Amino acid sequence: MTVNKRENPGFFSMSAIRYAQVLMELDIPKTSIEDARKILEETKRLQEILKHPVVTKAEKHDIIERVFPEEIKSFLKVVVDNGKAAIVMEIFGAYDELEKKKKRIVTAILRYVTLPSEEQKKKMEAFILKKFEADGVSWKMEEDPKLLGGFVLLVNGREYDYSVQGRLDRLEQTLMRR
Numbered sequence: 001m002t003v004n005k006r007e008n009p010g011f012f013s014m015s016a017i018r019y020a021q022v023l024m025e026l027d028i029p030k031t032s033i034e035d036a037r038k039i040l041e042e043t044k045r046l047q048e049i050l051k052h053p054v055v056t057k058a059e060k061h062d063i064i065e066r067v068f069p070e071e072i073k074s075f076l077k078v079v080v081d082n083g084k085a086a087i088v089m090e091i092f093g094a095y096d097e098l099e100k101k102k103k104r105i106v107t108a109i110l111r112y113v114t115l116p117s118e119e120q121k122k123k124m125e126a127f128i129l130k131k132f133e134a135d136g137v138s139w140k141m142e143e144d145p146k147l148l149g150g151f152v153l154l155v156n157g158r159e160y161d162y163s164v165q166g167r168l169d170r171l172e173q174t175l176m177r178r
Contacts, residue, residue, distance in 0.1 A: 011157075012094040016087050020094035023075060024102075032069040036076065037092045039067060050076075051085035060085075104135040109154040111144040111163075116151065128155055 012020070023033070040047055049055055049063065060080045064073050079088055100107060108128055110116070116124070125137050132155060144152070149164035 012090055012097070013087060015084060016090040016094040017098075019079060019084065019087075019091045020098050023091065023095050024098055026075060028071045028075065032071040033092065033095065035069050036072045037089070040089060047085070047088070050080055050088070057081055100138055104133075105138050106132050106134045106136075106155055107138045107140060109140045109142065110151055111142045111147060111154075112151040113143070113145055113147050113149050113163075115141070115143075124153060128153075132156055 050060055061077055064076050068076055128137050147163035147165045150162045152163050153160040
């Protein structure tokens with residue numbers, strides 16, 4: 001097993017984190033945030049319009065007024081006015097992570113060849129809860145046949161590599177140093 005400090009998927013830009021913090025401080029109802037996210041996910045064209053430099057701020061504001069829930073309109077206008085419409089989905093992702101952090105829930109990304117049994121998953125979860133002093137684990141599962149066997153667990157920027165491919169890579173590095 002190796003433990004590496006490594007940037008894992010789920011890291012966000014500082015801009016996205018700052019906007020997410022503001023979104024959290026505004027205390028906008030979760031339903032309004034989810035509705036706005038759903039609207040943007042379902043209408044990719046809308047995302048393009050909101051970030052397009054040729055569309056004026058006034059036109060973007062008009063679209064926001066007509067499409068989004070009342071509670072989030074002002075926030076979205078500020079995002080658009082500051083030229084950050086391209087990262088609005090990243091902002092929502094960072095917001096979700098801040099919500100989890102507030103509730104002491106960590107996100108664990110498990111890359112595997114064979115889906116672990118419930119017993120194996122519970123053992124991993126117990127390890128994560130203890131190691132990261134968390135109250136819960138949010139799982140992201142990714143099948144990865146390139147690992148050849150075993151799994152790689154990513155939590156809070158730390159990688160725990162129990163894969164066959166990882167072991168082969170470490171063996172190769174050891175042999176090349178000799």
